[in-house]
Amino acid sequence: MSEDQPVLQLLNVESAYGPIKAIRGVSLKVRPGEIATVLGSNGAGKTTILKTISGIIDPRKGSIEFKGQNITAKDPAFIVQQGLSHVPEGREVFPLLSVKDNLLMGAYTRKDRDGVGRDMETVFNYFPILRERATQDAGLLSGGQQQMLAISRAIMAAPALILLDEPSLGLSPKLTKEIFEIVVRINRERGTTILLVEQNANMALNASDYGYVLENGRIVMEDTCERLREKDDIKEFYLGLKDDGVRGERRWKKKKTWR
Ligand code: ATP
DSSP states (O other): OOTTSOSEEEEEEEEEETTEEEEEEEEEEEOTTOEEEEEOOTTSSHHHHHHHHTTSSOOSEEEEEETTEEOTTOOHHHHHHTTEEEEOTTOOOOTTSBHHHHHHHHTTTOOOHHHHHHHHHHHHHHOHHHHHTTTSBGGGSOHHHHHHHHHHHHHTTOOSEEEEEOTTTTOOHHHHHHHHHHHHHHHHHHOOEEEEEESOHHHHHHHOSEEEEEETTEEEEEEEHHHHTTOHHHHHHTSOOOOSSOTTOOOOOSOEEOO
16 A cells, blocks of 8 residues: 555445435545544434445445455455454443453454553553453443443554544543544554544544535535634534524535645
């Protein structure tokens, strides 16, 4: 894989649940070492994008490349083995396994025992509460702690790319901020590329390098997060910074690109 080649590339991907088209012609790129984000409101199709990438849903159309390899509609277990970890919405830890065993489950494809030990130490340093609770059942953790565990379990696979589905869901603003700070550290310190989907546009735009805006299953805007933060539409509809009585009305009708 060359330096400029995207880690992940979706081209015109369409996925549906029976007659309901959840994403329509989605194209996006995630470049090596960046945090990319897909912003969108409830039901926009964010989770469907991630499920389609990780092989849980087969797309009806389009293609998905990961590290230059076509992974469209491949088996989820195969996709994980290629180095792509998915932290699903709602965490989904194994409630009856201990925190430590949940972490080891994340590393099940790895043969480098020393590396696994080092990564366990790294996640305990990111989230010290997990070290304290290492022998407790994961089901006894709070929602925020389960989110920490789900992210840590993904790190334990030593992936090239982490798909992160709405880490802020159900968490207090303080915990959300803490989790986002660690997500940025994981990216900067480990060089892990991240694709994050979020309704919390403020957190996502501050943490990420590049952003896509998804509405009704279509990408309607994309740009660097620095520039997206300055756009009136984004300020108004996603950051709640302007309220001139037209909230909820969408002014962009087709994809706009500033790249
Ligand atoms: P949220 O933030 O609420 O998770 P989202 O942006 O992740 O929203 P998706 O969960 O991808 O959106 O849903 C996209 C569309 O597909 C919605 O209209 C949703 O109702 C529909 N949908 C999602 N899952 C299913 C399913 N299992 N069966 C039928 N329709 C579904």
